[in-house]
Amino acid sequence: MSTEAQFELADAQVRGHRCRVFARAPRTLPGLLKLVPWTSDATCLVYGGTRYTYPQVSAEVDRLARSLRDSYGVGPGSRVGLALRNQPEWVFGFLALARLGAIPVVLNSRAAGDELAVARDSIGTSLMLVDSRCGRELAAHPGACPTVVFEDAALEGADREREQAGIAAAVAAGARRRQDLPEGGGPLADPELDPLDPATILFTSGTTGRAKGAVLSHWGTTNSVWTNLYAGYRIASDMAARYGIPLAQLAAMSPQTCILLMFPFFHTSGLHTGLLGTLARGGKVVLMRRWDPAAALALIETEKVTQFPCVPTMMWDLLRLPDIGSRDLKSLTSVSTGGQALQAGLLEAMTRAFPRAVPGTGFGMTETTGAVAMSVGEEYLSRPGTAGRVLATTEVKVVREDGSIAPAGEPGEICMRSVSNMLGYWGDEDETARAFDAEGYMRSGDIGHVDAEGFLYIVDRKKDMVISAGENIYCAEVERVLLAHPGLAEGTAFGVPDERLGERLVAIVVPHASAGEVTPEAVQRHVGAHLAAYKVPTEVIVRTTPLPRNHLDKVDKVALRRGHAAR
Secondary structure (H helix, E strand, O other): OOOHHHHOEEEEEEOOEEEEEEOOOOOOHHHHHOOOOOOOOOEEEEEOOEEEEHHHHHHHHHHHHHHHHHHHOOOOOOEEEEEOOOOHHHHHHHHHHHHHOOEEEEOOOOOOHHHHHHHHHHHOOOEEEEOHHHHHHHHOOOOOOOEEEOOOOOOOHHHHHHHHHHHHHHHHOOOEEHHHOOOOOOOOOOOOOOOOOEEEEEEEOOOOOOOEEEEEEHHHHHHHHHHHHHHHHHHHHHHHHHHOOOHHHHHHHOOOOEEEEOOOOOOHHHHHHHHHHHHHHOOEEEEOOOOOHHHHHHHHHHOOOOEEEEOHHHHHHHHOOOOHHHOOOOOOOEEEEOOOOOOOOHHHHHHHHOOOOEEEEEEEEHHHOEEEEEEEHHHHHOOOOOOEEEOOOOEEEEEOOOOOEOOOOOOEEEEEEOOOOOOEEOOOHHHHHHHEOOOOOEEEEEEEEEOOOOEEEEEEEOOOEEEEOOEEEEHHHHHHHHOOOOOEEEEEEEEEEEOOOEEEEEEEEEEOOOOOOOOHHHHHHHHHHHOOHHHOOOEEEEOOOOOOEOOOOOEOHHHHHHHHHOO
């Protein structure tokens, strides 16, 4: 996978439209997994004090696949929910489902119980695989499908107590423990799949305020992973040129690829770029239960991490550690950020702290199965404001409000066509139809422009969304929950700049005249009871006068932001 020939491009007809694809990439997820070096004795997964080699992971995956097949009839096309935090059991579950040709329905492991239940029920999953927290959350929202709860054996102390309490709650509600399932037997057949069959369903919110299941195809998935491998090839080429040695010589000298993976698996950056891209390289995936900058720095040093993709918040946390200058971080060859724009001075601080690492950035969406633009090395350093150069497998057009095509440099809505575009939103033909135009381009909802050299710049968001610490928070979703509070007559949410988080969420609410006292803390507790913790506004302002509105009778968030900044 290190030679340029493996990234040869070809034209293909994809759902009636011409697309550029990687000619030599496999076209199904099981086909991609066959390229993983499962017989290698190299370390595959690291989680706390637990280590798994590639053969050990393969054995766990096959064991679980046989158990799910024989106990629940999981096979090609089965939709199975996956709601676990980043831990080895998530990897085993996803790979077992992929091995069977099933469709992993990847849920937000940080979501509240009603969010998980709505996602589960809207897709019609036949089975749910959950961790203790999600099992406890779903215990209050019973559904028609069975649930299997996985234990995280690496936990200790208070985390262990919470784990056991969550498992007990899930079991009391009817879930089965993973260890109680029969092992199953017999060989695993290769599933018969079409490249445009659904491979996974990942959730993305929107302006309707409800999470939607984006259906991602097998071909789109493998194309996305191949794009990541191509990025690795370009980074290696950049380093070889920097050191003045042939690429093959550099490859022979290089250690095993090792990624410190902090992006959650329910994001495309965690699943496609982080996990599948690393497995395809025969690399090592290092997981952390929760973000801890000091622990991350220690792992980079001890595990000889070569790749650290992160959101800017994490990078700032790392750079501000007092002992960073005394640590051996020479193993890092790639440091990239994504999920939000870089704050002033961060890129310079990154390159100063990690002089041997090639910096990079990219832009993509859940609906595009990952990156559609990418820049690394000198290309990125010379254009720090770019979201990346548009990839050869993606066609981009910039559309004005009247539907006409904007020339290079003029802002408009970014629209993209690629084999990696989603097939659609599960069970929502209207939203799917709104997402695509007649030429097969998908509307991104982002405003930007492409320069004459093909570099993409994002300047605004057409859809009302806040990106805080790399997490997408859709204001409509938060506002729906605010307005469900019995004491509130009005409620709105918007983002404001934050030095550490990039943006943070602020809510302004107006109580009913007949309501008793409504405190900011009560509003935050209400939101936290229905949505993931990161969607809870960091600041709630209670006012007694109606919210300002524009000529379309919509809440005037421009005026509210201006007023907030002037406080």
